[in-house]
Amino acid sequence: MALNFICGWLSAIFCSPIRLLHALLPRLFAGAPSTSFVEASPNSKETRMPKFYHDDEAWADIEPLAQDDGGMHPLAAIAYTEEYSEAMGYLRAVMAQSEFSERVLELTEHIISMNPAHYTVWLYRAKVTSEIGRSLQDEIAWLNPTALKHLKNYQIWHHRQTIINALGSPEGEPEFISTMLEQDSKNYHVWSYRQWLVKRFDLFDKPEELTWTDNMIQDDVRNNSAWNHRYYLVAGRGGKLRAEIADREIEYTKAAIRKAPQNQSPWNYISGIVRVAQLPKSTLKDFALEFADVQTPEEVYSSHALDILADIYSEEENSKESAEKALDLLATKYDPIRANYWNFRKGLLEQPTA
Amino acid sequence: MAPAISETQLNYARHVKYWRRNLKTLLPHFYTSNDSNRMLLALFTVSALDILGDLDAALSGEERQGYVDWVYSCQLSEGGFRPWPGSNFGELRNAGNKRWDPAHIPGTFFALLTLVVLGDDLERVKRREILAWLAKMQRPEGSFGETLGEDGFVYGGNDSRFGFMATAIRWILRGDLEGPYDGIPDIDVDAFVSCVRDAECYDGGISEAPYHEAHGGFTCCAIAALLFLDRLPLKPDQKPDGRLRGVTNVAQTLHWLASRQTTTLDEDDGLDTYNDETDTSETCHDAHTFVKLRTYPSVQAVTTTKGQPHSHFELQWVGLNGRCNKVADTCYAYWTCAPLQILGRLDIINQAPIRKWLLDKTQHLVGGFGKITGDPPDMYHSFLGLMVLAMFAEPGLQSVDGALCITDRAKRHLESLPWRKEITGDVDLQDESIRLAGGRMQVD
Numbered sequence: 001m002a003l004n005f006i007c008g009w010l011s012a013i014f015c016s017p018i019r020l021l022h023a024l025l026p027r028l029f030a031g032a033p034s035t036s037f038v039e040a041s042p043n044s045k046e047t048r049m050p051k052f053y054h055d056d057e058a059w060a061d062i063e064p065l066a067q068d069d070g071g072m073h074p075l076a077a078i079a080y081t082e083e084y085s086e087a088m089g090y091l092r093a094v095m096a097q098s099e100f101s102e103r104v105l106e107l108t109e110h111i112i113s114m115n116p117a118h119y120t121v122w123l124y125r126a127k128v129t130s131e132i133g134r135s136l137q138d139e140i141a142w143l144n145p146t147a148l149k150h151l152k153n154y155q156i157w158h159h160r161q162t163i164i165n166a167l168g169s170p171e172g173e174p175e176f177i178s179t180m181l182e183q184d185s186k187n188y189h190v191w192s193y194r195q196w197l198v199k200r201f202d203l204f205d206k207p208e209e210l211t212w213t214d215n216m217i218q219d220d221v222r223n224n225s226a227w228n229h230r231y232y233l234v235a236g237r238g239g240k241l242r243a244e245i246a247d248r249e250i251e252y253t254k255a256a257i258r259k260a261p262q263n264q265s266p267w268n269y270i271s272g273i274v275r276v277a278q279l280p281k282s283t284l285k286d287f288a289l290e291f292a293d294v295q296t297p298e299e300v301y302s303s304h305a306l307d308i309l310a311d312i313y314s315e316e317e318n319s320k321e322s323a324e325k326a327l328d329l330l331a332t333k334y335d336p337i338r339a340n341y342w343n344f345r346k347g348l349l350e351q352p353t354a
Numbered sequence: 355m356a357p358a359i360s361e362t363q364l365n366y367a368r369h370v371k372y373w374r375r376n377l378k379t380l381l382p383h384f385y386t387s388n389d390s391n392r393m394l395l396a397l398f399t400v401s402a403l404d405i406l407g408d409l410d411a412a413l414s415g416e417e418r419q420g421y422v423d424w425v426y427s428c429q430l431s432e433g434g435f436r437p438w439p440g441s442n443f444g445e446l447r448n449a450g451n452k453r454w455d456p457a458h459i460p461g462t463f464f465a466l467l468t469l470v471v472l473g474d475d476l477e478r479v480k481r482r483e484i485l486a487w488l489a490k491m492q493r494p495e496g497s498f499g500e501t502l503g504e505d506g507f508v509y510g511g512n513d514s515r516f517g518f519m520a521t522a523i524r525w526i527l528r529g530d531l532e533g534p535y536d537g538i539p540d541i542d543v544d545a546f547v548s549c550v551r552d553a554e555c556y557d558g559g560i561s562e563a564p565y566h567e568a569h570g571g572f573t574c575c576a577i578a579a580l581l582f583l584d585r586l587p588l589k590p591d592q593k594p595d596g597r598l599r600g601v602t603n604v605a606q607t608l609h610w611l612a613s614r615q616t617t618t619l620d621e622d623d624g625l626d627t628y629n630d631e632t633d634t635s636e637t638c639h640d641a642h643t644f645v646k647l648r649t650y651p652s653v654q655a656v657t658t659t660k661g662q663p664h665s666h667f668e669l670q671w672v673g674l675n676g677r678c679n680k681v682a683d684t685c686y687a688y689w690t691c692a693p694l695q696i697l698g699r700l701d702i703i704n705q706a707p708i709r710k711w712l713l714d715k716t717q718h719l720v721g722g723f724g725k726i727t728g729d730p731p732d733m734y735h736s737f738l739g740l741m742v743l744a745m746f747a748e749p750g751l752q753s754v755d756g757a758l759c760i761t762d763r764a765k766r767h768l769e770s771l772p773w774r775k776e777i778t779g780d781v782d783l784q785d786e787s788i789r790l791a792g793g794r795m796q797v798d
Contacts, residue, residue: 068444070427073420075396075468078389079380088440095454096446117390119501120441120454123509186680192566224678228567231556236565264613264678272556337672341612341702348605 050083051110053090058103064089065096084114095124100131112146161196170201174212185216191225195232204233221256224265231269235276246277254287261291261302271308281312288312294325303335314349323349362713364743365721366406366750369736372721373402374412376733385733393428393437393464396421397759398737400471404761405744405752409471422474425465430457433483437461456501457487459510463519466526471764475771481527485538488520496545513562514553517546518575518582522758525582526768529778547585550576550600557678558606568610570676570689577601577693578757586697604697612702614674614690619682619715620727671715672707684716684723688738691745692756705746712739 053059066089069077080088087110094104108125111118129139164173174197180190203209210233216226234249235241241249253270257263274283291305300306306326313323324346331342376399388395400421403409413421428435428442434457436442441455462484469476491498493508498520500510510516524541533540552564553576559568560576580586580600587604588594601607673682674690687708694700715727716739722731723739741759744751752761768774 065443065446067439068427068442069439070424071420073417074424074439075421076376076385076392076399077380078385078392079383080386080389081383084383084386084389092441092443096443096451098451115387115389117387118440119390119458120456123503124454186677188562188567188569188677192562195565222679224680225567228555228565232565235556268557268678275556337615337617337669337704337707338612340704341608344608344699344702 050081052083052086053107054086059090062090062093065092067092087111087114091121095120100128102132104128105132105134109142109146116146116149161193161200164197165200170197170203173197174208181216185220185223186225188225191229194229195236198233198236204237209233217256221260222263222265224268227265227269231272234273241273241277243277246273246279249273250283257287257291257302261305264304267302267304267308281308281315284308285312292326292329294322294329297325297329297333300329300334303330306330306334310345320349362710364713364748364750365717365719368719368721369740370403370406370408370412370721372731372736373399373406374408377403377412381733389440390438391460392439393425393435393461393468395733396425397464397468397471398733400468401760401764402737402740404471404764405740405754407750407752418472422469422472425468425472425474426478428461428465429478429480430455433457433480434487435461435465437464453504457484459491459498459500459516459519459523463523466523467758467760467764470526470768471760473767476768477773479527481773482536482538484523485527485535488523489539489541491516491520492541492546494545496542496547496549498546511562512549514550514560514572514575514579517549518579521546521579521582527774527777529774530582530584531777535777543583543585544598547580547583547598547600550580551598551602554602554607558603558608558610559677560607567677570614570674570686573607573611574689574693577696581696581757601697608694608697608699608702611690611694613678614676614686615672615703615708616675616680616682617668617672618675618680619671619673619711670707671711672704673711673715674703674708681726682711683725684712684735684739685725687712687742691742695745695756700745709743709746709748712743 053062053064064086067085087107091107091111094107105125105128108121108128111121112125115121128134164170177190177194177197180187184190198204198209210230213226213230213233216223217230220226230249234245250270250273253266253273256266257270270284271281274281288305288308291302292300292309294306294309306329310323310326310330313319313326327342327346327349331339331346335342376395381395385395400409403412425435428437428439430436430452431447432452436455437458437460443451443455447455466476466479469479487502490502490506491508493499493512495512497512498510498516499508499512500516501508503509520541528535532543550560553561553566553572555561555566555568557568559570560573561568562572577586577600585597585599587599587601674687675682676686676689691700691703691708694703712723716723716725716729716735718724718729718731720731722733722736724731725735729735737759740751741754741756744754744761745756747753752763754761755765758765769778
């Protein structure tokens with residue numbers, strides 16, 4: 001499945017376990033025992049009985065605060081279940097009087113299970129945790145499976161990174177990431193988290209990291225997330241790329257392209273390496289000619305090779321015609337779904353500054 | 355599976371029905387996980403009906419006023435909006451518990467736009483308070499968050515989405531005027547532009563943070579934010595002014611955006627049915643289209659008996675994805691087309707097959723759009739699908755502003771409001787440039 005941006009936008013914008021960490025952190029740093037992270041499996045399909053409060057003795061003293069939906073004409077009103085409506089009524093009531101107690105802790109868990117995007121319930125829970133002196137390990141043990149139920153929520157990953165930062169060791173994390181990537185090898189948040197691990201624990205030059213990335217590329221040579229991670233390992237500390245590293249990467253990428261020439265990821269990657277190594281574009285000319293030559297228009301094995309050749313020709317003296325030919329081949333035969341773009345590029349050739 | 359539609363068309367009546375139903379009846383309970391995002395769903399509902407040209411017909415005067423009042427019921431006494439009524443304590447709200455019910459960047463952004471679409475004049479909006487709060491919502495390195503804690507801590511992620519919404523709020527309330535206004539400090543525009551520049555990737559896309567993978571959503575939010583700030587690259591006829599600008603390599607970003615066009619339209623397209631590439635079931639198979647095309651004569655060389663260019667079966671439907679080698683998804687049609695429109699280059703993608711993909715493959719029989727081929731509709735994909743068709747000037751749809759997600763009519767209404775014209779200066783072009791020069795001097 002494609003990363004669904006709504007998961008980032010709709011739920012992630014608002015679901016903020018990071019708030020919890022903000023409140024917990026001082027205690028984490030103060031003396032969290034260095035126990036390893038317990039990984040619970042996501043249990044998203046659990047069936048449970050609805051929970052109600054009105055007939056619960058423990059809640060008899062609370063008058064629920066009903067939702068004021070702002071008049072006769074609310075927008076985007078939702079057909080809440082009775083369970084959710086009631087629980088929210090009790091939550092508002094205890095929040096309004098700032099009650100911090102064990103029963104409130106359970107209530108916040110209940111709300112989070114139905115609406116993890118409730119952006120202040122997390123903050124409130126953190127305050128409760130701190131006020132009642134709940135053990136941090138208990139809280140983390142609860143949080144893990146909860147986070148695992150919301151895999152596409154980027155703030156949960158941010159949250160995880162805050163915990164690992166406090167614990168001071170990446171131990172176990174690569175394994176956890178692998179488990180995650182088995183479910184979705186291009187999960188944006190997981191790759192972002194992996195980058196953070198590399199930076200936090202300075203894994204740039206650790207051979208295992210590059211080997212792992214290589215394995216991910218071998219598994220799926222079109223996994224752009226894996227190529228991007230490789231770029232991070234190689235060039236992510238900024239500055240000009242050293243010549244021997246650039247050579248190594250160029251040869252590595254050439255081999256990957258020879259396996260599957262019509263694959264945009266390594267072509268983008270090799271161009272990026274050439275640029276960050278401050279080499280001329282023409283460095284790639286002979287290689288691109290292996291896959292496409294405007295002199296033999298019937299034998300083209302990669303549209304991306306034509307694209308790069310057009311770019312190189314456009315900067316050469318007296319090669320404008322070849323550039324035009326390459327772009328024509330792309331527009332009419334080898335990549336017609338982008339015909340308008342290739343014709344636009346042709347138009348740029350006419351401009352003296354192009 | 356593609357629905358059997360003989361002729362590709364926007365099922366106008368069904369979309370109107372879909373959105374009127376969203377407006378007038380309760381949303382199904384599975385939207386509960388989006389309860390805290392109701393203001394977003396509110397904007398989608400009224401703006402979709404506006405794009406369909408149905409807003410006036412759908413609403414009585416009383417209903418319109420009722421919806422406006424509902425949005426205002428989400429305004430906080432200290433300024434800014436909550437994005438839903440669920441955190442409102444009503445008369446019990448006090449200094450001690452209001453931190454559980456804070457002003458919210460997305461809530462404020464979507465509330466302002468919903469009011470604009472409904473024709474409100476924003477006179478009841480606590481505009482000064484919002485602008486003062488906005489400056490506090492920016493972190494020292496330039497990014498924006500979601501809510502402000504009592505200790506001044508800015509909660510929320512630091513990617514371009516909150517920056518997009520924060521800069522949009524600023525544009526709505528004070529245009530692209532830079533520097534302090536009427537005693538209220540401005541945001542640090544340069545710091546934010548730096549954040550956006552640092553998130554540019556080696557392939558020309560923009561990501562959530564430096565060195566992360568290029569992504570359509572972040573690319574769109576970043577470019578739209580630069581538009582609101584008037585910090586996009588200078589056009590050829592503009593004189594350099596020394597201001598820090600984003601999108602440092604426009605040619606490469608256009609290349610990346612054009613590359614989002616794909617013939618990988620559903621999961622089945624991701625199966626290695628040809629056994630001709632070293633790949634896996636998760637990969638993109640535009641390669642297959644390419645391999646097949648290689649054996650065909652060129653598009654221009656082959657014409658039908660009617661003299662029309664022959665088009666390959668596979669190329670009739672072209673989708674858009676959000677990252678390299680991913681499946682097409684309705685929402686990425688928006689996240690790709692909006693930045694192209696903002697950069698003035700919507701012409702570099704092939705609109706006809708994208709339109710055909712949206713209408714034949716992700717448009718749903720009951721109205722609205724799904725995420726990928728055959729998916730049931732949801733409000734998010736339904737709205738963004740409609741936005742794209744409106745950007746393509748689909749007959750029957752009103753013209754839209756791609757960055758704000760509202761019709762041009764609604765945007766003109768905002769720009770005509772007297773209090774706003776007072777801030778931005780009137781529309782006389784000469785006055786405008788003098789004012790802009792003055793604004794810059796304040797900052798420099």
